Amino acid sequence: xxxxxxxxxxxxxxxxxxxxxxxxxxxxxxxxxxxxxxxxxxxxxxxxxxxxxxxxxxxxxxxxxxxxxxxxxxxxxxxxxxxxxxxxxxxxxxxxxxxxxxxxxxxxxxxxxxxxxxxxxxxxxxxxxxxxxxxxxxxxxxxxxxxxxxxxxxxxxxxxxxxxxxxxxxxxxxxxxxxxxxxxxxxxxxxxxxxxxxxxxxxxxxxxxxxxxxxxxxxxxxxxxxxxxxxxxxxxxxxxxxxxxxxxxxxxxxxxxxxxxxxxxxxxxxxxxxxxxxxxxxxxxxxxxxxxxxxxxxxxxxxxxxxxxxxxxxxxxxxxxxxxxxxxxxxxxxxxxxxxxxxxxxxxxxxxxxxxxxxxxxxxxxxxxxxxxxxxxxxx
Ligand SMILES: Cc1cc2nc3c(=O)[nH]c(=O)nc-3n(C[C@H](O)[C@H](O)[C@H](O)COP(=O)(O)OP(=O)(O)OC[C@H]3O[C@@H](n4cnc5c(N)ncnc54)[C@H](O)[C@@H]3O)c2cc1C
Numbered sequence: 001x002x003x004x005x006x007x008x009x010x011x012x013x014x015x016x017x018x019x020x021x022x023x024x025x026x027x028x029x030x031x032x033x034x035x036x037x038x039x040x041x042x043x044x045x046x047x048x049x050x051x052x053x054x055x056x057x058x059x060x061x062x063x064x065x066x067x068x069x070x071x072x073x074x075x076x077x078x079x080x081x082x083x084x085x086x087x088x089x090x091x092x093x094x095x096x097x098x099x100x101x102x103x104x105x106x107x108x109x110x111x112x113x114x115x116x117x118x119x120x121x122x123x124x125x126x127x128x129x130x131x132x133x134x135x136x137x138x139x140x141x142x143x144x145x146x147x148x149x150x151x152x153x154x155x156x157x158x159x160x161x162x163x164x165x166x167x168x169x170x171x172x173x174x175x176x177x178x179x180x181x182x183x184x185x186x187x188x189x190x191x192x193x194x195x196x197x198x199x200x201x202x203x204x205x206x207x208x209x210x211x212x213x214x215x216x217x218x219x220x221x222x223x224x225x226x227x228x229x230x231x232x233x234x235x236x237x238x239x240x241x242x243x244x245x246x247x248x249x250x251x252x253x254x255x256x257x258x259x260x261x262x263x264x265x266x267x268x269x270x271x272x273x274x275x276x277x278x279x280x281x282x283x284x285x286x287x288x289x290x291x292x293x294x295x296x297x298x299x300x301x302x303x304x305x306x307x308x309x310x311x312x313x314x315x316x317x318x319x320x321x322x323x324x325x326x327x328x329x330x331x332x333x334x335x336x337x338x339x340x341x342x343x344x345x346x347x348x349x350x351x352x353x354x355x356x357x358x359x360x361x362x363x364x365x366x367x368x369x370x371x372x373x374x375x376x377x378x379x380x
Contacts, residue, residue, distance in 0.1 A: 001042050003055060003065040009041030010069055017076050021259075024077045025348045027212040030165050034080055039120040043069070043084065047091030047123060052114035056088070056095055060305030063244050067251035067301070074255025078352040079212035081252045083162040086124040089245045090170045091117060093183055093228065096237045102230060109229030113168075113185070121167035126160025126186070126218060134362035137235070139181045141173035143225065151175070153184055153225045158203070158217035163188075165214065171225065180235060183228035191223070198223040209351035242361070243309035246317040247300050249359045253324050253352075254297050257290050260349050264331040279334045286330030293323040311373065314366050317356065321363070324353040 017024065017034075038044075046066045048054020056062045066088050074081035094113045117123060132138040141155025153173045160169060169186040186199075193201040203217040228234050268275065268283060275283070300316035303309045328350040332339040339346035357363045 001045060001055065003062075006042045006045070006055065007065075007069060007072075010038075010043070010072060013037055013041060014072055014076050021076050022343065022345065024080070025345050026342070027079065029212055030080065030083060030162070030214050032165060034077075035084075035122055035165050038084065039122070044087060044117050044120050044122060047088040047095070048114045048117045049095055052111065053118050054114065056091075058305065059240065059244055059309075063247055063304045064301050067248055070248060070251045071255035071258065074252040075259035078252065078256050078349070079210050081255060082210050082249075082355065083124065083165065083213055084122075085248045085252050086161055086166075087117070087122055089248050090123045090125050092241045092244050093170060093234055096234075096240050098230065098233055098237065102233070106229040109226075116168065122162065122165060123168045123170065124160065124162035124166035125170040126157045126163065127170060127172045128159045128360075129156055130158055130217075134358075134360055134365050136172045136360075137181060139172045139174060141171070141181075141220065142176060143173040143182070143184060143227070144176045145227075146224075151184060151225050151227050152198070152222040153186075153220050154198075154222055155220050156202075156217070157220060159205070159215040160218060161210075161213040161215040163201075163205075163214045163216045163218075171220075173225075175227070175232075178232065180232055182232045183234050184225035185228070186223065186225050193218070195219075195221070207351075207355075209348075209353075210355045211348070211351070239310055243300075243304060243313040245360060246313040247304060249356060250297055250300060250313075250317050250320045253320055253356045254293065256349050256353055257293060257324055257327060260328060260331055260346065261287065261290050263345060264335060267335060275334070279336075282330045282333035286327045286334065289323040289327035289330065293320045293327065296320050296323070311370070314361070314370055317361075318363065318366055321353075321357040324356065325350075328353055 045054040049056045070081050070085050073084060094110050127136045128134060129139060141153060143151045143153040145151050155173060157171060167189050169188055171184050171186055172181050173184055174181045191197045191199050193199060198221040200219045201216050202219050205213060205215040207215065296316040296319040300313050303312035332346050335346065338344060361369065
């Protein structure tokens with residue numbers, strides 16, 4: 001399997017789903033059959049290194065091809081694409097390796113994770129918590145060890161996209177007696193949501209945007225989880241991981257812009273000679289915003305794998321979040337009031353693109369990170 005073969009398989013799958021796009025966009029829940037179909041064509045391999053039978057070579061060579069697939073998928077089903085984007089981004093926490101000094105057992109732990117993804121299991125994350133502003137390092141959840149090597153975790157988590165579909169959920173908690181939080185992995189396969197195994201769904205996702213992502217909220221009470229094999233060392237590698245995450249989420253929103261621009265063009269083209277001056281201006285401005293978003297996306301892509309990726313991705317993701325909201329509003333102005341109809345995709349797309357500003361790192365945290373550049377002492 002290579003990216004070209006996977007892309008061909010995905011194109012075929014998308015072609016069968018395209019006729020159904022309006023119904024998909026109106027969905028409030030995921031369909032397991034979609035994930036089975038995507039796993040069959042090899043999409044779970046996007047989060048598995050080539051050394052383990054997957055497709056991932058490194059950030060510089062693999063992030064852009066994966067993002068292209070997510071972008072295509074988002075054009076036909078944004079919620080599905082956002083949940084799928086969690087898989088390669090979560091697995092970055094295992095793909096990224098320290099240069100030296102991995103603890104005993106790391107290789108075996110890592111091999112086990114990739115074997116599961118390679119065999120078609122989906123990975124997601126339920127790391128966010130209410131009241132920490134998307135800053136996973138500020139977690140209030142705790143974990144304590146068991147003699148058998150497992151851990152049990154307690155805390156409140158929300159917005160776990162793909163809940164009920166993914167086999168494994170990455171999460172974050174502070175190990176008892178340690179100063180720093182760490183990454184843990186929840187095997188969801190034999191765990192109910194009623195509290196019998198400690199996991200209770202406390203609120204079902206009711207998002208207006210990304211409505212079908214099943215991003216539910218859960219209470220964890222001593223839930224069995226596995227600790228990340230680097231035993232706290234993964235946080236030193238965050239500068240390599242976080243730019244990839246912001247880039248992949250941006251790819252999903254670019255896919256919505258692709259679909260919205262094409263659909264608006266098709267619709268406006270039918271009455272191009274009768275458009276009012278306002279409608280013409282709205283169309284031109286929306287196109288300009290989409291063009292700028294594309295430049296930001298390409299800038300992010302070029303910077304991946306370089307030392308400046310962190311700041312570039314923060315700027316790019318903020319820019320795409322703002323431009324996509326403006327562009328969807330502009331397309332709606334150009335199209336007229338019917339774009340608000342539930343039978344038009346534009347109302348749902350307008351809500352979907354709003355997700356980018358909240359996805360990790362959310363706007364407030366992005367601003368805080370960028371401000372560090374202003375307050376950091378100037379280099380001599
Ligand atoms: C569609 C969608 C899907 C998502 N999917 C996932 C997922 O699969 N997994 C996952 O883990 N998360 C997911 N998230 C959550 C996302 O990553 C952010 O964690 C979440 O949006 C932040 O929530 P909030 O803005 O309500 O922050 P809250 O924590 O509720 O804070 C609200 C506001 O308080 C302020 N604030 C609070 N604490 C701080 C602080 N420490 N520093 C600075 N400001 C602070 C900020 O202004 C913040 O905006 C998803 C979000 C969306 C919208």
